[in-house]
Amino acid sequence: MAYCCSSNFASSFALLRLNRPRRRKSRVAANHASVSLSDPFVLDIADKLEDSVSSYRSSSSSLLQKLRDSSSQSLLSQRWPSPKDEPYRFTDTSFLKSSQIIPASQPSIISLSLSSSASNIITIVDGHVVPSLSRLPSLPAKAFAGSVADIPSGALYEAVIAAAGELFHNGDLFWNLNGFGAPDLAVVYIPDGERMIEEPLHLRFCVVDAAEARSGRLPLSNPRILVVVGKGAELAIVEEHLGVESGEGNRYWSNSVVEILLEEGSKVSHSYVQKQSLNAAHTKWTFVRQEKCSSYELVDISTGGKLSRHNLHVEQLGSDTTTELSAFYVAHSDQIQDLHSKLVLDHPRGYSRQLHKCVVSHSSGHAVFDGNIKVNRFAQQTDAGQLTRTLLLAPRATVNVKPNLQIVADDVKCSHGAAISDLEEDQLFYFQARGIDPKTARDALLLSFGSEILARIPSEPYRKIIGDQVKELLTAS
Template sequence: MAVSAFTPIIRASPSPSFTLSTSQYQSNFIRTRKVKPGVLTQQRYLPPIAALSDPFVLEIAESLEDSLPSSSSSGLQKLRDFASESLLSTPWPSRKDEPFRFTDTSFIKQSEIIPVSSPTPPESSNHISAFEDTQSLNLTIIDGYIIDSLSQLSGLPDGVFVGSLSSLSSNEITNRVLEFLPSSEPGDLFWSLNGVGSPDLVVVYVQEGCKVEGPLHLRYISNEGSDKESKKLPVSNPRVLVVVEKGGEIGILEEYTGCDGDLSYWTNSVMEIAIGEEAKVSHSYIQTQSLNSAHIKWTSIRQEKSSTYELVEVSTGGKLSRHNVHVQQVGSDTITGLSTFHLSAHSLGQVVFDGNIKVNRYAQQTDAGQLTRSLILEPRATVNVKPNLQIIADDVKCSHGASICDLEEDQLFYLQARGIDRQTARKSLIVSFGAEVIDRFPSADLRKKVELHVKKLLDPVVPSKVASGV
């Protein structure tokens, strides 16, 4: 068992150009044109780089395209075409690639990838969400598809839109949203696969000066899955674009779960957030998917002047779980806070943190810090920590720190001296270890439910309301 907590707080002052990344961008070397659905063809006038193409990657890309409806909005097609281009020169990652040096993706590569072509709502909605607040705004996404019948969006204030790109009726908002679709510098392979295979684009738009009271709950449910002994791996590609204009504010709770805790599936998700001047986004992220699943997530944030972005994450699920966070501060006086807690509840658990803070020449007076603390609770568990600072500016305050250890014997002795048995003392200290992150969630009810969930993972016999979906 391995546990890791990461809590950076970044504040940038005059004219910063700052990037926080857990994955490197790869260049797009080749262009393509689409002859018909499912077929990508290299244009003849470009250099012969087809030898760089990975057959396994192209096979997945073609199966994703074939699973989608032929009709789509021009904006979504633009995204798919751009992502398709990058895939032609992007191989499947291996341990030789620096961003994946400590991440084994063979679980996916050795599986038969099957795109989910249509959503199948669960027979019962009682267990859809372990952290549901029936009073909050919520949007349900099953295997990458919006399910309106299980969503609750009534009460949205004027100037706020939540829904699919295809259902946008305002040309003005549509044109504004399309400005933020990528046209250069894609993310890694998984970002591009999502761009090719996403059935629709979920749009969250907050107009200038609008403040949304209460969180918007995005519930991602993986309903299609295969037996853990099977080689089949259904894949879904939910994608969300959040645009918050100048002075706007919104809180977003992302929750990833599955209807059956033993199923194997692959959730390949992307969220992109554009935050305008003086705007604020509070982002809560909870991942409790099947322990036999693959969960790969991209979160990309662009912050304008005097904006604020705060992420609080608790991740406990997945046989393979990876969260790439990329933050770009393009204005002065921006504030970014990232707090994450990861629990690998397995005796052979492996945890990886690869954080990189880049401070460019003109990002003077930047104040940035990284702190990573990890607990190794089993002899064969592994933690790999690689904090990085790349600083060109000369007037900054930047630091990083990391620690890896087991629980302190003095702390265990203190609790045992007060009549608490050693096993209970260990579990209490682990929960306390994660409490620094859990306590940052904006809702008291959410904090309590997350804590109960962690306790249940540490001791399955403990009764928990979270398990029943109450």
Template sequence: MASSSLQQWKCNPLLLTQPSLTHHSGRRRVGNAIVALGDPFVLELAEKLEESASSNNLKNKSLHRLRETCTEEVFRRPWPSAKDESFRFTDIKFLKQSKIQVSEPLNSPLDLQGLENGRPGAYTILLIDGLLSTSHSHTAGLPHGVFVGSLSSLPDDYVLPPLEAADGGDLFSSLNGIGSRDLGVVIVPEGCKLERPLHVVYYSQQGGDDLQSLCVSNPRLVVVLGKGAEMEIVEEFRGAANKSYWTNSVLHVSLEEKAQLCHSFVQLQNPCAVHMKWTFVQQGTLSSYKLVETSSGGRLSRHNLQIQQLGPDTVTEVSTFHLAGENQTQDLHSKIILNHPRGYSRQLHKCIVTHSSAHAVFDGNVKVNRHAQLTDAGQLSRSLLLAPRATVNVKPNLQIVADDVKCSHGAAISDLEEDQLFYFQARGVDAKTARNALVFSFGAEVMERFPDKYLRNKVENDVKSLLAAAGAIR
């Protein structure tokens, strides 16, 4: 079997570098820049991922380019530490101390452990440990020209956007690109409107017995909407109970002129899981992207959201709710980039921290560049702390270079206020009922924005159960 590019690099580092490259003190020079040769832990993990994925889709040019680009990026990206600004408040040292194995396709019967098979009336696809399972997917009746399936089954006449160009991410998005055996692909052609939503379920079946042993999977989904196309997509992340696993996911969304995407994202991993996700969105002229997200599972959950408006008159709405319980970290890093006139964006982030060992992080950046005149952008973050020493780190950031805009942002962190409880009690509502209503309604402001009643009720019930288990409501 041919050796991997990482193995070849170990023998001859010049294989993956420019002709002008020179070495100095464990570093390498590319042009005028000196970059680290790579963290040994990162290189070992990347090699495992490359070996596990090397036999899949070798003939697919898009996937091959993605892997090659991500392999080179790994050498430029050391393992993040608290010294890196984007990980200053997110501790991932335990990952580096864990024994990480790569999930492999299993032939054993799937144990869904109560996982519901999608939403009633929706198209459904299921990705098990990163690979699309056709036997558990239901896409019959799709309109003519719509493709929902794996990259390996994509007809030759479909053209995807360059996958390697979509990755402006970090080490973990590069690791995903190296370890992707196949990609899920959704293509909606020009002028097509899907009347039924598409429910994408990500299920992690393999895992260890504790956080010292993790099994990593790398699901990647590409969604392309043609000119004037419309659809609703739901992403739901779950996994086997009492298993320790790491879901390292990437979603790439490309919206052409006047396309509209309604995106719901629900993260309900088990308490032993690690969840990392990158979402890249590119919006064309007059396009609309609306995201509603709830995240309440996992030992560590981090969502990196990057939205770039590539034309004028775009609409972007992002609403997120995070619930952090005992020993949990919920992290959202978002970036919305406006480069063209008359862009509209709204971002609402809310989180509840219910335990002294829980931690929430929000780093939200909205950048209004010079040519984005007449932009209307707003950002609001609100956090509710319900336990002593509960921690939240909030960093809202609004950068404005244009001079004719309407922009605002704000942030608030608090416990339940006595005057709020008094307001209820003064109207005959007892303290217990008042507290329950105030705590739940804090997150309900986001959850009620889910467009589908079935999904909304399902998420609300899950959140109520978690709040009750944490003693936040009684």
């Protein structure tokens, strides 16, 4: 097979392969704190990913090649996460480790019937942008949305390259597996001063290559998207992740990354919905960088997946910056719903609010919240708040919460809190005393618990669709 790899990429991965036998034997060195050695399981996945991405059309993009080069270097020193690693202390990844992980195949002929009321939509199937399932009638002039391979040379391409120059930061293993194995890079570029709020941009991530539940195989797709919003521009995004093959038992692993760069004075409203197959894995990184006077609002709804983990990282890089994060998760039978978030405030007069709510409705359900807010020395006059609330509806239902507020500045107004409970008996009694049966009362209380988050979805059509889906899940539990 011919490879379309830069010399740096090829030499980096050659080093991975050359070092593998020695590293398997070097147990003493592996225990030494100053030596980082590669994990054979990780290298096996990387071997397969290298073979799968080398012939894709988008491989010739310098921006995508830069991402792969950077990720290949990081994979040299990363191992599979375990409960001994603090970030994965409560996240059981044995479902992935025990599977036969293979790269998702490239979709050849796309004949999907995916209805959507969105005017503007980009469809990404198993990591590939599919123009035939996308439409962008309301895209502003001089804006771009599509595969990086389709960006015309000239000012637009140079602007995207410049904006991406400080992104592609190293994250955890799953971040770098995505960077190494991404078959395509979707790019959204909104020029200075343009507005795309009334008609949101729908980013639809679909999985087609799935395995049967008992096969042991786990096709891995690595969709990635870069969003750049220029100075004073505004953008509304609806991001949806789903499996499109029939059957809730289908196995696959969607390992996605979304990077968003907000220039000075820009505004992004971001609605994120995860409803994967209940026998699938969904790992997701959202990385946001905000320049001064910018505003970022996220509404995060997660109900699908056997294992679902969202790593959310937001950096405020200028003064008078606003960040609002809202999440509502539902964990049913044998589900892990995990949110790990980090918000870094570095400049004066930053404002942030984070609200996390979760319902664990089954004894084998498990929720995790690890929320970190760091207020650094120069972030004076910061106003930051964080709250997590969880309902445990069954015996042995589990939640692990770790709200964390680190304050170095001395002129701030910050708070955080956590609450874990079952439905309140006095609330149920209030309904029943008025002739309302217990199930109707319970359903009403569950819906009201999540309605605070759902009401924050800015687009009314999407708010109704997502609200109906959540209602069906909660009332069936």
